[in-house]
Amino acid sequence: MNLTFKNKRVTGILTVVPAKEVRFEDEMGNYNFTREQSVKLQKIMGFGAHRIVDDGTCVSDLAVFGLNHLIQNGQLKKEEIDALIFVTQTPDFMMPATSFIVHGALGLRHDVYCLDINQGCAGYLVGLQQAFLLTEQANINKVVLVNADILSRKVNKRDRNSFPLIGDACSITLIEKGSGSEQPVYSTIKIDGGNSNVLTIPAGGMRLPSSAETAIEEQDEKGNIRSKDNLVMKGDAVYNFVMMEVPPMIADLHELAGKEISDTDYFLFHQPNKFMLQKLADKLKVPYAKMPFNVVEHFGNSSGVSIPTAITFNLAQELRSQEYTVCLAGFGVGLTWSSMLLKLGNLDFCEMINY
Amino acid sequence: MKKIENILKEIRPEFDFTESRDFIIDGLLDSFDVITLVTELDKAFGISIDGIDIVPENFASIDAIAALLKKKGVVL
Numbered sequence: 001m002n003l004t005f006k007n008k009r010v011t012g013i014l015t016v017v018p019a020k021e022v023r024f025e026d027e028m029g030n031y032n033f034t035r036e037q038s039v040k041l042q043k044i045m046g047f048g049a050h051r052i053v054d055d056g057t058c059v060s061d062l063a064v065f066g067l068n069h070l071i072q073n074g075q076l077k078k079e080e081i082d083a084l085i086f087v088t089q090t091p092d093f094m095m096p097a098t099s100f101i102v103h104g105a106l107g108l109r110h111d112v113y114c115l116d117i118n119q120g121c122a123g124y125l126v127g128l129q130q131a132f133l134l135t136e137q138a139n140i141n142k143v144v145l146v147n148a149d150i151l152s153r154k155v156n157k158r159d160r161n162s163f164p165l166i167g168d169a170c171s172i173t174l175i176e177k178g179s180g181s182e183q184p185v186y187s188t189i190k191i192d193g194g195n196s197n198v199l200t201i202p203a204g205g206m207r208l209p210s211s212a213e214t215a216i217e218e219q220d221e222k223g224n225i226r227s228k229d230n231l232v233m234k235g236d237a238v239y240n241f242v243m244m245e246v247p248p249m250i251a252d253l254h255e256l257a258g259k260e261i262s263d264t265d266y267f268l269f270h271q272p273n274k275f276m277l278q279k280l281a282d283k284l285k286v287p288y289a290k291m292p293f294n295v296v297e298h299f300g301n302s303s304g305v306s307i308p309t310a311i312t313f314n315l316a317q318e319l320r321s322q323e324y325t326v327c328l329a330g331f332g333v334g335l336t337w338s339s340m341l342l343k344l345g346n347l348d349f350c351e352m353i354n355y
Numbered sequence: 356m357k358k359i360e361n362i363l364k365e366i367r368p369e370f371d372f373t374e375s376r377d378f379i380i381d382g383l384l385d386s387f388d389v390i391t392l393v394t395e396l397d398k399a400f401g402i403s404i405d406g407i408d409i410v411p412e413n414f415a416s417i418d419a420i421a422a423l424l425k426k427k428g429v430v431l
Contacts (some may be wrong), residue, residue: 040391041387044394278411
């Protein structure tokens, strides 16, 4: 599906990361690797430190903390919020939706449009697409998009496939109607629900409720330990999907926009690991300097928050005073793969804070 | 060919790669080893193996690895 949006502006991006940092060196003993293998993988995949929430911290805590930071600094007036989108795979409750909890915690107007979306690694793109659609309404001028995930609480600490790279984070992005002079935003999205079992948490929903039985840990053929309550990632299948689908998606996006890949200033992609991003950059013939791949190393892969984390960690200062043509891409659970080409910059705020 | 063998030995010194007909099926290399191998081959031969070529069959034997390198223009 190709999408085009006119008269839209992203006006600010804030990322909230937990202050608690856990280092890969301290976790090596949890995994079924020799120390030598772990050290090699650390360099190749970019494992370094990841940010993990304390037990009891939920996504709404990170979101309310970030929103209050913006309100207290005068960067957001709560009476100006017309819509609140909350994208997460780790909601506070099965019900009510987390956007309602945030709405209540902030004391927002009763006519604020609230919406939760269950999306993962492509969640930043899906959230932006929905925010742009909402601003088509006459009564919706300013949309708050929250992306937040605390998947560390759903990944087994002895799952070497997933735990070394996972990170928790939250981002808040403001989307507004433009002045009319903005360049169109081009976007693509594709879904392969037939492979939805490639990234999954088997238990905890209505199909298989969590129980003492689903909490039993088992070892797979590769030595990973996890239970049915934990996230399962078929790493090989995810890798093949990304390498097959992402390069043509980026080429198609640029064709849709009538641009060359070399015209784009930055490629701000979801951050699965350093190795995959370097391979994508090589395939697309994009210099590494244009495609940051340092999020896993410093913060961990925070699913739908990894793109705003890459933005606020690498380009915070530049994006407050300049404008760039950027290509965003997210790919993962669903399977979903989505991309967006837009002008991003002259932001009212672009910042990362600790929770 | 010797260079490939040396890289394999460095990654998994406990195995004799000349004794195996399929490194993947015989369990000499797992998916993380393949990623390490790709990185070492890229470095040693000054290439970047395409992401799409990183599939088990291209790393199942020294001959398969050599064929992949030749595809990238490496003269062995």
